Amino acid sequence: MDRVDLKPPADAVAQRADAYAAAPLLNCLLREVAEPLPRSGARPAYRLPGTGRLLRVRPGRRPADPEVHSAGSWHRLGHSELVKLVAEELRRLTGLPGDDLPAEMIDSRDTVAALLTARARATAPEDPYLRSEQSLITGHPYHPAPKARGGGPAAAWLPYAPEAHAHFPLVLLGVREDQVAEEGDTRALDALATAPPGYRLLPAHPWQLGLLGRGLEPAFADGRLIRLGTTAFDTWPTAAVRTVYEPRRDLFLKFSLDVRITNDIRRLWRHDLLKLRRTDTAATEAFAAMGPPAAWLSDHGYRTAAFAFEELAVLVRDGLRDHLLPGATPLLAAGLAEGFEGSPPAATAAPEAWWEAYLRQVVPPALRAFDEHGVVLEAHLQNTLIAVDAAGTPVQALFRDAEGAKLVPDVSRAAGWERLVYCLVVNHLGEIAGALVEHHPGLDPWPAVRRELARHDLPEVPALLTSPTLPGKTNLLLRWTGADGAEARYLPLPNPLADGSRSALA
Template sequence: MHRPPTAEAEVAAELAAVRPGLVPRYAAGLPGARAAVLARLWRALAYEPLPWVAGRASGREGLTLRLSDGRRLHGPHADPYATGAYVTAVRLDGVSYDDPARLLTDLGVPHGTGFAAELGHSVASLALSRAGQEDRSQEWPVHDWEWEQGVVDGHPYHPNCRSRPGFSVAEQLAYGPEHRPVVELGLVPVPAAECLVTGGWPDELRYGERLLLPVHPWQAEHVLKRPYDGGLAAHPLMSLRTLALPGGPHVKTALSARLTSSVRDISVYSIGLSATLSEFAEALAARTDGLLHVTRTLGAATANSPDLAAVLRESPQVYGDRVVPVAALATTGLPDDPAWLADFTRLALAVGLRLLELGVALEAHGQNLLVVLSASGAPLRLVYRDLADIRVSPVRLARRGIPVPELTGRIVTDDETTLRRKLFGSLVAGALAGTAGSAAALRGALETAVRELPRTPDLVALCEEPLPAKALTLMRLSPGTPGDQWAQLPNPLSWRAL
């Protein structure tokens, strides 16, 4: 029976046409990319509440999953906080699989066909991302975008860490931050009367009675399908749709493509709240004794469409000479020092828990959270960016005598579980775990850090309850279920759990 070409083969063929010199490195990188994605998938199979996993049993030789149809899936013990490609193969009823896409296809689970295709693209794109890397300089980066472009492998725990459906190989090379391109943003003129604008909109992005909205070239070609004027030369950051203007602000553009889990457009709702949130967050950060800065939103505009909108945000680099996204810390070697990791963990938890106590849960994953380092590399303070997915509790704010901003919609909640999931899932199970790289390293850092923190109810919950994490694979396999779904990971502070 004729089988369609795999994503790996499709990317190889396109690469041979547009960048033939990378083909050997791409091919050599495929086994490592498969292992990296398989390790992320195995974490999900081991810990997420997948309805077709009937049971899990750990033994001396690893972990065995009993599927609802009676089959057995066996692999190594799963470290929920590991970031390495430690899973090279698993066995389904005795048959070995080293390819995550083929494994998911043969599992035959509901909605698995589309996700299997995404896994195949994730493997191929990851191998492509690695193939384009040059020897790393021993000097620390100077520009903010250079830190961001050093994050090659994407999300540390999502099996779709590098899935970019809808992007050709040429487009990945032209727009992917790990390939270090300069991207020419388009400027689409829209009548100002037809736009929602919050904050200020700069004069240089106005033309008479029209606003000039920055547009990503992929969006212009594939979604808007309309001409645009000459644009702005910018450097893509790790989110791909946000770019840095040299010497200027960061520009968040709409990108109506599914990257990892979500379509990256910009809702009219978020544009409407952006100025209020920015002012509120700046005032709240002042209550952290200088330990936190929040990048200001300079202006936001939309042509009343999530497909045509942009946000201008100040660069985190205005808050220090060396401001590093947490996702890039692994490239510095600093987290290898347990004392440094404990200091950073203490700083991050102190700020995150303080804001949670006041009434704000940050989405403090490794992309949104940055750390200001001293000349010697010591963590001094934090910078947070992108307020679109924080959660705000009016009850907690009022309890502390803080004026409640005029906010509506999903951002507003007093539900304790929702607030803690937002912070603990992003900061501890995300940013801190990804920086530590293993359960043992995370546990050591947390044990040191929590001793010096105020014993609030939130801290007690963090120390004693299972750690929430987004069930990223379950969410991709549940297209009819909106919103986040959650897994409960073993608490790294519990020896028995691990």
């Protein structure tokens, strides 16, 4: 990473890290557990039903400054005290110990501190797309430990952290031809370098190789694997951490990473890889039928070693150039929600028109893919790119991640719709709307969402527009109870789309 001679004071970093880490944890606690009390002051107060404790916070999209009531007065909680409070509450409420989650919450906060320090010494990429991918210091706004990196020392992961503006070469391995396992179009891998006769090229993420440790030594010893150096170019990690982008080749590669990030160990699991072609083909065909400007970034092939099928798997994803409208600049939707230098929601002088343009690009392809083709896009903030024109106006949406997409033949239509509503409306539109309102107070974003949804003749839409609630994912309880990360559990949230309701999603 390029460095400049800047270093924030340690106490300032600690305070900022506490604030960044507390906000998503409080969001989870208030959404999933806390019971609101009648408003009696500037700060809303809540009862925690497991312990009976009283909590109050500074309200907003990112709640802050938590205080607990004790001995007749309110006492400020730092992040570590907040973690203890949450852990005690959930032990009482669920009867379960929570295993490693409290440590993950602390790790997430410490990760943020390391990122803030490194970020102050790094140079942000000039490319606005890369800048948007590398902007997520808060990360998932409704996860108790969104920035945890597996508890390892910062030196092991910081060189590969998108939030620290990292860029790095990939390790090049050769896999003996009789040990190659692959499916789909992987020709882009062969163009990275030249493998010796009898071997195929296999790029590897250097962090993943470090995590695997000595487990690959037998394969190197008997010649099933050989080392071929590193790429002659750097790659840039995207918001997903394990996916990298090489701008000159317009190449995305997604790797296994044996680290828990949010809810899951981020390995390319065998069962997901084996069904990937079917899911990706369905999504590709759906977007081909729809036509531009909406686009699907296909995960069109994977390659790995048969003896380390999941550990060394690499997925080849479509680049951007063949899909982008001329002159359009892609930006990560999650980056727009979090904010970065030059972000269009903050810069626009016409927020209503900007928002209507945004909705016109994002909503129709997600609904049509579901209704007409049975493809449930995981259309959340991190899987959606928004291309803007020279004025910053949204002109195109690009969707990605066949691994997260579902097909209606495999899930019921009702279950698929619930998942789509959560990903698209609650996770995605709710956060972009919140960011827009922060920059443009007084804007009511929900009538425009209602109008856009009402244009589409899906049988589920009328109920969506009148239901008092929307499904909210319970990441805190999911992690505390040890449920599988793919096993989404939802609780009802007030629906800002319903007539007479203009409350934000919370």
